[in-house]
Amino acid sequence: MGKVTDRFKNIGTFIPQQDDEIIICRCEEITKGEIRQAVHEGMFTLTEIRRYLRTGMGLCQGQTCGRLVKGIVAKELGISPYDLEPATSRAPMRPIEMIVYANEEI
Numbered sequence: 001m002g003k004v005t006d007r008f009k010n011i012g013t014f015i016p017q018q019d020d021e022i023i024i025c026r027c028e029e030i031t032k033g034e035i036r037q038a039v040h041e042g043m044f045t046l047t048e049i050r051r052y053l054r055t056g057m058g059l060c061q062g063q064t065c066g067r068l069v070k071g072i073v074a075k076e077l078g079i080s081p082y083d084l085e086p087a088t089s090r091a092p093m094r095p096i097e098m099i100v101y102a103n104e105e106i
Contacts, residue, residue: 011077014040024072025065027058035069039076046070046087056087059094 020033030053043049046056046069055069056062062069066087074081 024068025055028054030055035072
């Protein structure tokens, strides 16, 4: 698995496509066009895309959109998806009401 480090690589200008309005990350409502635009603005890694757009940070933690985002980023960079460094995975978490903690016995 390689690492994309050449930030001086010319990937061309951003040209909108007909399918840019397709929602890729349903949890955060991020479109294909937003992901493509982020790559053209200099976000070349999945972690950068995640921090900038919040893809993969919703309830599913990227289980639904992760592979799609990776494919879009790789296509825009003109590389194989296998050459992208994977984003950091985290276990899905849900908010817990304080009453749950208050009812615990010690």
